[in-house]
Amino acid sequence: MSRNSHKIDMCSGPILPGIIAFSLPLMLSGCLQLLFNAADVIVVGRFAGKESLAAVGSTSSLTNLLVNLFIGLSIGANVTVGHTLGSKDDRGTRDNVHTAITISLVSGVLLVGIGLLFTKPLLIQMGAPHDVLNKAALYLKIIFIGMPANMAYNFGSAILRAAGDTKKPLYFLSVAGAVNVILNLIFVIILHMDVAGVALATIIAQCISAALILLCLCRMEGPCRLNIRKLYIHPLRLRRMMQIGLPAGIQGALFSFSNVLIQSSINSFGSIVVAGNSAAMSIEQFVYISMNAVHQAVVSFTSQNTGAGKPGRINQILFSGLGLVTIVGLILGIGVNLLSEPLLSIYSTDSAVIAAGCTRLLWISAPYFLCGIMEIVMGIMRGLGYALTPMIVALSGACLFRIVWLTTIFAWFPTQNALLLSYPVSWVLTALIHALTYLYARRHHALFKQPHPL
Secondary structure, X not given: XXXXXXXXXXXXXXXXXXXXXXXXXXHHHHHHHHHHHHHHHHHHHHHOOHHHHHHHHOOHHHHHHHHHHHHHHHHHHHHHHHHHHHOOXXXXXXXXXXXXXHHHHHHHHHHHHHHHHHHXXXXXXXXXXXXXXXXXXXXXXXXXHOHHHHHHHHHHHHHHHHOOEOHHHHHXXXXXXXXXXXXXXHHHHHOOOHHHHHHHHHHHHHHHXXXXXXXXXXXXXXXXXXXXXXXXXXXXXXHHHHHHHHHHHHHHHHHHHHHHHHHHHHHOOOHHHHHHHHHHHHHHHHHHHHHHHHHHHHHHHHHHXXXXXXXHHHHHHHHHHHHHHHHHHHHHHHHHHHOHHHHHHHHOOOHHHHHHHHHHHHHHOOOOHHHHHHHXXXXXXXXXXXXXXXXXXXXXXXXXXXXXXXXXXXXXXXXXXXXHOHHHHHHHHHHHHHHXXXXXXXXXXXXXXXXXXX
């Protein structure tokens, strides 16, 4: 630990305890962030009906499609800030921080325009059930109004992660999460605002979390300190940020595009199956976000050690991350399956909805650790500064594969089981290819060509 008890020294000391200490607050903060959506889904499912539940759930893949391109840039911010911090480049760190926050606000404004203009046409193209279309469009339009706050929070969190601080975002989300749940209950149960109420509660909570994280950056000591009055875009820093983050964003967007196609296929089964999948997706995301916390730790540890010129620690980071993500994925994934019915009954009391949700959890949550393994190797590559290679591998092994699966296996066997099987198969394929690219990187990356002290 450094003098600041909130920060973790990623370039010295034992690696596994450091990754655990880094990951745990991220897991908790990620789960709190998911509670925004979970609270939406639970409240509308219990108090507004299955049509409203399907309306909220059917929007998630479309939201991710539009948001992930810009969220990818926050990965670029994390890596570039980590590199300059590791190499003790204070001026470079300041440039990266101010560029990242400026880009987050610009991205948020762009998303507001895109969301308001294209929400309903895109939902129609996805084949959203007619009985939930208007509610889904209303929910999404309100959600997109809060995108500047959403982007500011994600980019601010990326900067704090790069500096080794994962506790403060947890504190901020605890406050925002409590506000979100309270407002959900008021807007839906008391004011009967239906999907508009849960959307409004979500964006109010996002504004609170964004304001807190920006205030934190403004009060920080050292090169990560933010001066709102001096926001600017440094061209060279932006270019490097985009070199790393844009491929990650494109990958996330295209991943979401493949999920939009899968969501369209799920929509073809009707609103009951859509509602069941919506509830299951809300539950499985808690498994994913816990594994993704380890992935983010690996990216931050790798980027700082790359900047500090310490190749001997990279393999230790890889194997520590793989072991930890496998344990987390297996425990949570299997646990969710064993408790699938009682968990789904929180969202809906309809037996058909619960049955559809159980089917999804069987195919997604139980083998979810495979997705975690895939992301750890990908995180090592991004932390080393590679951008295009992880994107190409992920798009080929998962996105393109799933599209081919839809046009072949699912076309031959048009069932929910056949559709969902595409996920674990794609994770195994992509993880294997990522592993091969890492072995290649170790032979050719400049960091590994000369010995350095640990």
